[in-house]
Amino acid sequence: MAKGKESKVISTMWSAGCGSHGGCGCEIYVEDGKVVRVEGDNNHPFNLGRLCPKGLAIPQYMYHPDRVTHPLKRVGKRGEGKWERITWDEALDTIEKKFKDIREKHGAESVIFCQGTGRDIGGPITFLMYAYGSPNWVQVGLAGHACYTPRLGAMFATQGAYCVADCSQFLEKRYDSPEWTPPKYIILWAQNPAAGCHDGFYGHWIIDCMRRGSKLIVIDPRSTWFTSRAEVHLQNRPGTDGIIALAMLNVIINEGIYDKEFVEKWCYGFDELKERVQEYTPEKAEEISWVPADLIREAARLYAKNKPSAIQWGEPVDAMPAGSVVAQAINHLWAITGNIDNPGGNVIARNSHGVTTYPFSSAELTKLYGEELVKKLNEKRIGANDYPMIKGFRGWVQPDILIEQMETGKPYEVKAAWIQTSNIIGGQAADPRRHYEAMKKLDFVVVVDLFQNPTSMALADIFLPAATFCEKESFRSWWQPLGVTVKAIDGVDESRSDWEINLEMAKRLATNPIKYNTVRELIDDRLKDGNTNFEKLKAKGCWEYPPEGHPTRPYYRYQKGLLRGDGQPGFDTPSGKVELYSTRYEGWGLDPLPYYEEPRESPVATPDLCKKYPLILTTGRRSPVFFHSEHRMIPWLRELDPDPEFEINDKTAGELDVSNGEWVYIENARGKIKMKAKVTPTAHPMVITAPHGWWLPETDGKEPNLYGTWDYNINNLTSMGNQGKSGFGGTDYRSALCRITKIKD
């Protein structure tokens, strides 16, 4: 390459290095071996040339002066912030020896493998963990595993498949595809799609559909850009979404506006559901949720009478009391209206070409690692034997039970943690102090990441520097299309990709020899399911949709025998139908039908507590420029969202003598933090909305400050150990009580 000449590399992102769950096509511009610019790829069907702020800020992220680009070892006490640069050999030798010693003395299960939700993490971390022999894969801190897994579990139980709002993303011609039609109505259920790419879904597809005629029904405690444009806005009390779904089912069933043919032919347990929802009248829902009964009726009628219509939902659904039950009730809305796998409805989402990059379910784990291994892993997987749904659906540990086990050492002790892509105590952990105390006791902790954060500073013994997507090869099949990440430059300094690190560690630690010499060999082996390989996909512009008639391509696959293992028409459930009465839930010892559960802490459940803490706190408000606890150190992004800022209603703020822009305390019985007030009529008078994951990388990283995590992280007001009956959901991330107090100097 001639000096000063710019070259262009086409690639696909996964969580951009940097987070978010989009699979955007991008152009990476390289000059003199350095990435100078990243742009959207006009030819990629996922983002159609666009790119979000996080993607556009990648050069600043990659070359940030604080990025850790060499392996480090801790030389002072934990939390003292004393680090020494070491070689990769020394780092990997140390980890190998420690992990082997621990396995010999305590068993492989005493090492936990902790991921967050950034980068392409699911594939590499499970690969390493199973090579080592531990069953304990977990998002430590994510109480009730309240992010997508409860919804995935509910969808798996109900129709044996996952569904997403159809914005033509499963077809290469996108909005011009002749077989696609826009949803007449889209219900945005507890999500602000403008602020990110949730679960493989590009948020602005909703706007694309609005341009093509889709109308909106929005369920959100806040007023937002979307509620301003909605035909119906159900402004509910946080945590009560379950009763709204049940009341909508009540209206649709009792008014006979469901899809009778679909229900008759393809659903199981309609009569039982009908009987169950009788108690959930719109009037009862109004009493509980604050939403006028007539508005609930209107939303139900508009949705049911305008086919096709779609539902796009967000993480608060998981974080409800009994998250997997709320998800089930919402799933039943698209089921009884026949909005399943139809154009413009809730289309069945499968990993493109059947290629597994991130094994979501027990079934995928079995496919990759064999039935014997999965069975064996279930014996010692933490929480699997407490919760049949956790055992039966997904290969995760139950995170609340894990912390309890770390505290008691029973039934066995946890000795070490491999933490990759996860800022546990400054990010997802509910009651982060309790997590901090529990994890401080570990004998050995490895962190693999790009920047120091409160968790790495407090806990890490070895820090391994990971690469951004510009510096690595990877692959993605979540959901469509199948894509590859092409390396534009070598790792900055000594950074390595998560796949490279984990393959090398796996070779050193495996009990059975690893058959791959290189990451490329592994990728090509996995891509065999798609009848392709890395070079072929790269030559095609980095992406490909499955061919016509492929079971991972829509529509109406239940009619064509493309969903079940036996090739028969129907759904992949025990009854072969969409189970409104879930035999899987029943088998897991759960109520087979949806019901309403009140938040553990609320004006209804705890009226006395409400006198002391009169405001409802809902956390996790997304920022379009940050991904969870990432990006606070990136100047281009931080400039746009500089302070931890919560939203409070103008009248409420007036009563409390709080001005716009004033720093105040938010507190409850569990903790007290500082945030800046954004006084706005968009907030409900009784609800404050706070962003999660705030820490200040510009402040002291050492103990006790830990980048301000104890002072600004809203999760200090949340608790763990309240998981729902299924092991999923039941947290107070989205509905707790609090009060605001002035800061007096």
Add this chain to the structure above:
Amino acid sequence: MPRNGLFIEYDYCTGCHACEVACKQEHNFSDGMCGIRVDELVTVSPDKVHVDFIPITTRFCDLCAKRTGKGELPACVKHCQAICMMYGPVDKLVKEMEKKPRSSIFAPK
């Protein structure tokens, strides 16, 4: 030479900030400097609270002269996630404006 400008159908602007960061990246602007800013407008009618956003060009906007010189779109227009921005001669943009309500035109230079 006709004057070029930006047409923004701000009714569709979601406030995602992509234009601002695209601009910063393109020009490698330092802190505080940018060619476009997005403002939030909150208004209250008797039955509803409305949230709108409006992008406004600043004195630093050069309509991405380097890019448009090569026939490429300005960085903000290319990356606008809501696809609500258009670049071209002002007289053509005015015709667009006649068809689309809640829109604006900026002719920064």
